[in-house]
Amino acid sequence: MRPTDIDDPQYFHRVVDCQWACPAHTPVPEYIRLIAQGRYDDAYMLNWESNVFPGILGRTCDRPCEPACRRSRLPEDKPVAICRLKRVAADYRGDISGRLPQIPAAKNGSKRIALLGAGPASLTVARDLAPLGYHCTLIEKDPRGGGLMRTNIPSFRLPEKVLNEEVDYILRMGLETRFGEEVTSLKAVLDEGFDAVFVGTGAPRGKDLDLPGRREADANIHIG
Incomplete structure (x- = not known):
């Protein structure tokens, strides 16, 4: 009998339904087992490997x-409160x-990576590349990192302390940060000589609201 190939995601589809349903395929049974043993640090780091922001999520x-x-x-019966x-x-x-991963002193062949936006996508890319020795430059128009996690989720749902802690874990990995800088020209970014550019600005779409007076004010309303 061949050994089980846990690198094949189809394995979890057949065996661990909750792990397959998770978009990040976080090993749910394993971290619940660690919590049951009181090994909270281990459970957190297991989550951090796959979903980056355990406290936020x-x-x-x-x-x-x-x-x-x-x-x-x-x-x-009810499902296990996995998220909680x-x-x-x-x-x-x-x-x-x-x-947390140790950042090498020598950069990876001086490869420079520009990360546009400081939301979860760019922060995740930085977390994965910085330990490999790449020089990551984070460019964000807002004064702090976090993206929509900071601007769209109210603090009673996501305390600022939790957000800052998990964002700062990544920012402290030796990233070059350029907060308060809005990118208005991708060509200008390319002209800086970066070896690669990651555009993590998101793709938000506005939502219309059918409220009294909405149609009368149509000429003055833009739905992005």
């Missing part, structure tokens, strides 16, 4: 894993700064 994720939970198939457990790991962890 533990408060804001829409939990696609939970409808897939097998416990919901039992009569009069992610928050438990984040809230009860200790100081994990010593367990």
Whole structure:
């Protein structure tokens, strides 16, 4: 019998429904087991490897894993509160700064990467590339990193302390940051001689609201 190939995502589709339902395929059973053992730091780092912002997602994720939970198939039972457990790991962890990737002193052949926007996409790219020795330059028009996590989620849902902690884990990886700088020309960025450019500005679409007076004011309203 051949050994199980856990590198094949189809394995989790067949065996671990909650892990397959998670877009990041976070190993849910493993980190729940670590929480049950009181190993909150280990559970947090296991989450951090795949979903980058465990404390944030533990408060804001829409939990696609939970409808897939097998416990919901039992009569009069409910799924495991997987998202809440992610928050438990984040809230009860200790100081994990010593367990974050070490940034090499020598950059990877002096390769320079421009990251446009400082939201979750660009921060994730920086987290993955900085430990490999790439010089990452983060360019963001707002004064702080976080993107829509900072501007669109109210603080009663996502406390600023939690947001700052997890964003700062990445910013402290030796990134060059250019906050308060709006990119108005991609050509100007390319002219700076970067070896690669990641555009992480998002693709937001405005939503219309059918309110009284909306149609009368149509000439003065723009839905982006």
